[in-house]
Amino acid sequence: MTYPPLFPQQPSPKRSRGPLLLVGGLVLLLLAIVATGVVLVVRRSDDQPAVDPAPRTKPSDPTAVEFRRVLTVKAGTCPTPAPAGTTCDAKGMRYTLGKVELDGSNVTEVKTGIQQGSTTGGWYVGLTLDPEGTKLFAQLTSSLSKANPPANQLAILVRGQVVTAPSVQSAIAGGKIEISGGYTRDSAEQLAGEITG
Incomplete structure (x- = not known):
């Protein structure tokens, strides 16, 4: 003998496919956007580099920057042609200089920055020396510190002109x-x- 079910079976509800289709469509749209981005990046790398080459950070020419002792300094224009060992700065000072003590071949980095603690926001050019240049510079400045003016001045030349002394x-x-x-x-x-050329 069969008994009728206590609870009549309900037909299973039909699941709506709307949310599933929506999610599938969004995934396809996202894949299309990513694929387009990859194609654009690949095409750009064929046309031109995506990133500019790194700027030069050290002198390309060792004679671009020189460090020399100041022998004499006085106001005046530089004669043309200037005698050997004589050069001027942009402010109208004429310098007679000693030999090149170190040069751009000892410079490993050139950068710009704002001076710490500067109330006027003054900018500077920073040079970093290699180990040999560091040693030579320490010896040079030690010697200069014991001399009387103007022989205690150090001239830094860029392309033949004194930029600071x-x-x-x-x-x-x-x-x-x-x-x-x-x-x-x-x-x-x-x-x-x-300096970097």
């Missing part, structure tokens, strides 16, 4: 040099560009 008070170790003195961002970047 500070008095040296003590040995400078560490191989980090800042060229400063009223530079704006543009003029600091221009000087860095002249």
